[in-house]
Amino acid sequence: MLSNKVTTTQLQYKMLPKRPEFEEYTVRLNTFNEKWQVDFLKPELVARAGLWYIGEEDRVRCYFCGGGLRRWEPKDDPLKEHKRLFPTCGFLTMKLYERETDNHEGKATQTFGSEGNQKSKL
Ligand SMILES: [Zn+2]
Numbered sequence: 001m002l003s004n005k006v007t008t009t010q011l012q013y014k015m016l017p018k019r020p021e022f023e024e025y026t027v028r029l030n031t032f033n034e035k036w037q038v039d040f041l042k043p044e045l046v047a048r049a050g051l052w053y054i055g056e057e058d059r060v061r062c063y064f065c066g067g068g069l070r071r072w073e074p075k076d077d078p079l080k081e082h083k084r085l086f087p088t089c090g091f092l093t094m095k096l097y098e099r100e101t102d103n104h105e106g107k108a109t110q111t112f113g114s115e116g117n118q119k120s121k122l
Pocket residue numbers: 050062063064065066067082086089090091092
């Protein structure tokens with residue numbers, strides 16, 4: 001009984017995602033099917049905020065903190081709403097959403113570095 005409590009505290013401290021299967025942006029994006037009826041909110045924007053669609057109404061959930069969001073309004077920004085309602089979420093405090101943007105932009109620059117490696121092989 002006591003050891004269970006200690007484990008929970010340690011997990012919260014380490015900030016592990018509750019649903020690691022949705023850690024990939026593309027996996028989250030794929031959860032948005034034809035049931036997603038919020039035409040003013042792009043699935044790409046919602047998925048980028050760490051959220052995946054649970055397949056009911058307009059309900060999404062954060063893969064990291066497990067927090068649920070729904071009843072979207074046209075003025076809502078998924079990332080801002082996520083921060084407002086779940087400010088302690090590790091996805092937000094560790095700024096994991098920035099890492100995804102960096103990856104996309106950094107690809108073009110990184111491909112230039114491979115030439116030097118090939119020469120050293122010969
Ligand atoms: Zn979260």
